Each structure stands twice: as C-alpha cells, then as structure tokens.
Amino acid sequence: MRGTVYSGINNIYSVKDGEGRFFQCRIKGKVLRDGEGEILRDDYNPLAAGDGVEFEEDPGHPGQGMITLRLHRENWFCRLNQKRRTPQYIACNIDLLLCFSSVKSPPFRPRFLDRVLIAAEQGGVRPALVINKTDLGIDEETEERMDFYRGMGFPLFPCSAETGEGLEELNRFMGQGRVAVFGQSGVGKSTLLNALEPGIDLRTSEISDKYDRGRHTTNYSVMIDRASGGSIIDTPGIRQLFLWGVEKEDLAHYFPEMEGYWRECRFSGCTHRNEPGCRVREAVEEGALHPDRYESYLRIFEDLL
Numbered sequence: 001m002r003g004t005v006y007s008g009i010n011n012i013y014s015v016k017d018g019e020g021r022f023f024q025c026r027i028k029g030k031v032l033r034d035g036e037g038e039i040l041r042d043d044y045n046p047l048a049a050g051d052g053v054e055f056e057e058d059p060g061h062p063g064q065g066m067i068t069l070r071l072h073r074e075n076w077f078c079r080l081n082q083k084r085r086t087p088q089y090i091a092c093n094i095d096l097l098l099c100f101s102s103v104k105s106p107p108f109r110p111r112f113l114d115r116v117l118i119a120a121e122q123g124g125v126r127p128a129l130v131i132n133k134t135d136l137g138i139d140e141e142t143e144e145r146m147d148f149y150r151g152m153g154f155p156l157f158p159c160s161a162e163t164g165e166g167l168e169e170l171n172r173f174m175g176q177g178r179v180a181v182f183g184q185s186g187v188g189k190s191t192l193l194n195a196l197e198p199g200i201d202l203r204t205s206e207i208s209d210k211y212d213r214g215r216h217t218t219n220y221s222v223m224i225d226r227a228s229g230g231s232i233i234d235t236p237g238i239r240q241l242f243l244w245g246v247e248k249e250d251l252a253h254y255f256p257e258m259e260g261y262w263r264e265c266r267f268s269g270c271t272h273r274n275e276p277g278c279r280v281r282e283a284v285e286e287g288a289l290h291p292d293r294y295e296s297y298l299r300i301f302e303d304l305l
C-alpha cells in the first residue's frame with residue numbers, strides 16, 4: 001500500500017492511505033530504504049511530514065502497519081541538526097513554504113529569514129514570506145527590509161493573525177496546495193493556521209515576557225488536510241537555523257543579487273571576504289549591495305563546515 005506521512009513521534013508515523021484511512025506505522029527492520037535502494041541510516045529523521053511511503057498493514061492489528069520504503073522526494077525543507085551533524089528534514093513534497101517572522105515580539109530577524117530562503121532554495125522549495133503581527137506596528141527598518149525582499153521577487157504577505165489583516169490574500173495565494181510554515185518560535189505560525197482553518201485547534205502560547213521569544217509550543221510537525229482542499233504543515237519553531245547541503249564555495253550563488261559581482265572578482269576561488277579585487281566586497285562598500293545581506297553571507301560562511 002502507498003500512503004503519505006502526516007506526522008511522526010518517537011518512531012511511530014501517522015500515515016494516510018489513498019482512501020483517507022490513517023495507520024499508525026513503524027519502520028520495518030533497522031533501516032529504511034528509498035526507491036533507489038539507498039539505506040537511509042545517516043539522517044536524523046528518515047521520514048518527515050509529506051513523505052510518500054510504501055507500507056504493509058499488520059493483519060493482526062488493523063490500523064497499524066510497517067513502512068517498507070520511502071518514495072522519491074520531489075523537494076524538501078531541511079536543516080542541519082547541529083548536535084548530531086546530520087540532516088533533519090522538516091517537510092517534504094510541498095508546494096509552498098511560508099517563511100514566517102513577526103514585526104515584533106519576537107523581534108523581526110531578517111538574517112534568520114535569509115537562512116530560511118537559502119534552505120528553501122537548496123531543497124527546491126518555493127518560498128513566500130509572511131510577516132505576522134502587523135497589529136503591533138511596523139518600524140521603518142522592517143519596512144525597508146520588506147521592500148528589499150519584494151524587490152528580489154519573493155511574494156511577501158504582511159498580516160495579523162490577531163486582527164485578520166492580510167489573511168484573505170494569503171489564503172488565496174496558498175490555494176489548494178500543500179503548504180508548510182516555518183520560523184522562529186512565537187512568531188504566530190500556529191495561531192495564524194488556526195485563523196485560516198477554524199476548528200483545527202493547534203496549541204499556541206504567549207511568548208515569554210522576560211526573553212521576548214516563543215516557548216516552543218509546537219513540538220512536532222503535523223500535516224492537516226483543509227476542508228476546502230489542500231493541506232497545511234505546522235512545524236516547531238527553532239531559535240537558530242544551520243544550513244545543510246550548502247557548500248562554502250557555492251554560498252554566494254544563494255544570494256541572487258550578488259551574481260553580477262562575484263563573476264567579476266579577480267580570483268576565481270574568491271570567498272568574498274578579504275581577497276584583493278573582490279567585486280562583492282567593493283559593491284557592499286559602494287552601497288550597491290545590502291550590507292546586512294553581506295553580513296548574513298559572512299556569518300553563514302563561518303558556520304559552514
């Protein structure tokens with residue numbers, strides 16, 4: 001039988017088959033193979049929400065099953081699990097990734113978004129930006145950065161899960177696709193999904209007054225089908241995103257605005273930090289490239305292995 005993974009906790013996966021029935025499944029054997037026969041032993045998690053699988057129902061236990069194979073992934077959103085140094089898949093086979101942040105509480109963090117956009121590009125996922133909590137007021141710096149992202153061609157939706165501002169437009173854009181949300185804890189991902197799809201009752205909680213950040217309320221990813229068609233994947237917020245699958249020497253390619261410059265650097269292996277004749281650095285100094293984006297570049301470069 002074939003099915004789709006909706007969630008997974010403690011190695012038990014909730015899998016829905018083509019007829020809409022749910023099965024509680026474990027992985028058969030010690031390792032899981034994908035369609036090409038590769039053994040998936042190095043991943044932090046061999047299956048993520050949105051994965052297609054083959055499984056066998058357990059004849060003795062209706063509603064339970066064993067997963068035998070992971071089907072080919074069209075795309076993925078993945079991060080590096082810093083402790084284990086392994087890829088941690090957050091959602092797979094999605095039509096859209098909503099890269100979430102808030103204007104305040106927690107503070108707007110464009111450098112976090114820069115990383116999310118790179119991870120989306122790495123996994124072949126289509127991103128859009130959601131800037132939530134507009135009811136708290138947007139400052140000039142945030143406004144400027146929002147214009148920058150729009151200028152780069154990213155769809156961007158300022159909205160408020162609290163007042164409903166911007167939700168209709170976002171909902172229309174999401175359409176009937178499979179849409180995952182991702183962002184820091186406390187930016188309002190679950191609250192906004194609750195507002196878009198009444199009755200799903202995802203758990204939410206107030207951000208911490210002391211630290212002005214979320215409390216990691218959502219603790220595992222879950223996919224939910226929408227009444228009007230399509231589905232959404234809520235995911236746990238994280239504090240820091242480390243990139244997986246990005247090579248140091250390719251990092252500049254993930255900053256599309258740098259392309260016209262890195263091609264003109266004096267040295268072909270230029271890392272755009274302190275080499276002489278680096279056009280990227282010069283462009284930053286001339287004001288042609290955004291200094292904060294360049295800062296993102298430098299920090300990510302330092303983290304990559």
Ligand SMILES: Nc1nc2c(ncn2[C@@H]2O[C@H](COP(=O)(O)OP(=O)(O)OP(=O)(O)O)[C@@H](O)[C@H]2O)c(=O)[nH]1
Nearest residue numbers: 161162186188189190191204205206216217218237
């Ligand atoms: N003012 C305001 N508060 C909001 C808005 N959206 C969400 N919140 C509040 O922000 C807090 C955190 O919301 P959650 O939905 O739990 O945040 P989350 O992004 O799902 O957090 P994690 O599950 O920890 O990743 C809650 O107290 C919400 O009521 C908004 O548009 N405006």
Ligand SMILES: [Mg+2]
Nearest residue numbers: 189190217218
């Ligand atoms: Mg949540």
Ligand SMILES: [Zn+2]
Nearest residue numbers: 265270272278
């Ligand atoms: Zn350079």
